[in-house]
Amino acid sequence: MLGLGKRRHALLGVDFSAAAIKVLELSRSGRGYKVEAFAVEPLPDGAVADKECRDIGAIATALRKAIKRSGTRLQHCAMAVPSSTIITRTLRLSSKLTNAELEGQVFVEADQYIPYNIEDVSIDFQVLGKNAGNPELVDVLVVASRKEHVESRMAIAEAAKLTPEIVDVEAYAIEHATELMLEQLPDREQKPIVAVVDVGAQVTTVYVISQEQGVIYTREQDFGGRILTDEIMRKYGMERSEAGRAKVQGDLPPDYPVAVLEPFKQNMMDQVQRLLQYFYVSRPQDAIDQIYLGGGCAAVPGVDELLEEATGTPVLIANPFRGMPLARSLNERRFLNDAPATLTACGLALRGFVG
Numbered sequence: 001m002l003g004l005g006k007r008r009h010a011l012l013g014v015d016f017s018a019a020a021i022k023v024l025e026l027s028r029s030g031r032g033y034k035v036e037a038f039a040v041e042p043l044p045d046g047a048v049a050d051k052e053c054r055d056i057g058a059i060a061t062a063l064r065k066a067i068k069r070s071g072t073r074l075q076h077c078a079m080a081v082p083s084s085t086i087i088t089r090t091l092r093l094s095s096k097l098t099n100a101e102l103e104g105q106v107f108v109e110a111d112q113y114i115p116y117n118i119e120d121v122s123i124d125f126q127v128l129g130k131n132a133g134n135p136e137l138v139d140v141l142v143v144a145s146r147k148e149h150v151e152s153r154m155a156i157a158e159a160a161k162l163t164p165e166i167v168d169v170e171a172y173a174i175e176h177a178t179e180l181m182l183e184q185l186p187d188r189e190q191k192p193i194v195a196v197v198d199v200g201a202q203v204t205t206v207y208v209i210s211q212e213q214g215v216i217y218t219r220e221q222d223f224g225g226r227i228l229t230d231e232i233m234r235k236y237g238m239e240r241s242e243a244g245r246a247k248v249q250g251d252l253p254p255d256y257p258v259a260v261l262e263p264f265k266q267n268m269m270d271q272v273q274r275l276l277q278y279f280y281v282s283r284p285q286d287a288i289d290q291i292y293l294g295g296g297c298a299a300v301p302g303v304d305e306l307l308e309e310a311t312g313t314p315v316l317i318a319n320p321f322r323g324m325p326l327a328r329s330l331n332e333r334r335f336l337n338d339a340p341a342t343l344t345a346c347g348l349a350l351r352g353f354v355g
Contacts, residue, residue, distance in 0.1 A: 231263075
């Protein structure tokens with residue numbers, strides 16, 4: 001079950017990485033949205049590893065805790081598989097095919113390029129429109145994922161008493177959240193291509209999005225905030241939980257900024273620049289006009305200015321919730337601090353209202 005179609009009711013966005021699980025509920029508010037509920041729950045080490053759900057029971061337990069803490073009453077949810085675990089192709093098929101014939105042809109064509117047994121794969125597709133070069137053809141986006149990635153997420157949702165209505169792709173969720181951020185720009189039309197750099201706990205991912213074509217590039221690197229935590233542990237002899245808490249609270253020795261934080265920030269710049277360089281090599285005809293910096297590491301002071309200086313491209317801290325009203329139950333300061341790391345959950349929650 002991969003959800004590419006439209007929905008007509010609110011869905012709980014459920015996003016989890018190796019470090020934590022996040023749940024987010026949005027509602028309509030005038031022409032925009034309102035944040036109704038949100039919570040983050042840490043995951044035990046090893047519950048998610050190498051993009052796989054290794055401990056479904058532990059993840060489901062964390063999800064139940066997050067749902068309870070958030071106060072949401074939604075029972076239908078949207079989740080996502082990592083972009084690196086999917087295969088996408090755009091097929092050109094006859095515009096004269098009926099819906100049933102189109103579906104059958106998609107599966108026939110998909111069997112030719114998917115390197116797995118077709119019975120082991122979840123497939124979905126969406127007609128993008130008439131082919132630009134031949135009006136008798138339509139372009140059809142096909143998305144495929146190993147069933148184990150989809151079914152494990154469905155099992156987690158069901159164990160937490162949720163109905164998994166959509167299993168999306170992280171890149172498409174990020175694209176929906178980016179649309180909200182683009183709406184905040186007064187010069188949006190002058191920035192046809194933007195990049196979202198998501199620096200999480202263990203993985204840094206770059207998504208490049210064209211306002212005309214959608215997601216045109218994704219790439220990831222094993223690098224994240226856990227490296228900073230590990231260095232704090234090593235240098236100051238702390239346990240992981242103690243180091244993580246001290247990192248967030250700023251309760252560290254006077255030499256921490258120079259001895260630990262600055263080298264990490266420079267390492268982060270090097271990693272991000274490398275990922276962006278891969279994009280420029282693969283698409284030399286394109287230029288990135290705006291960078292949004294997301295993920296937990298976006299909270300590290302000064303990294304946005306460093307990245308802007310290093311790339312020569314305007315950089316903003318990612319926040320799709322700017323201007324959104326918040327439910328009274330939410331701690332505004334804490335929520336906005338988490339906003340850069342909530343892009344995927346935001347995009348998933350939006351799936352209840354947009355295609």
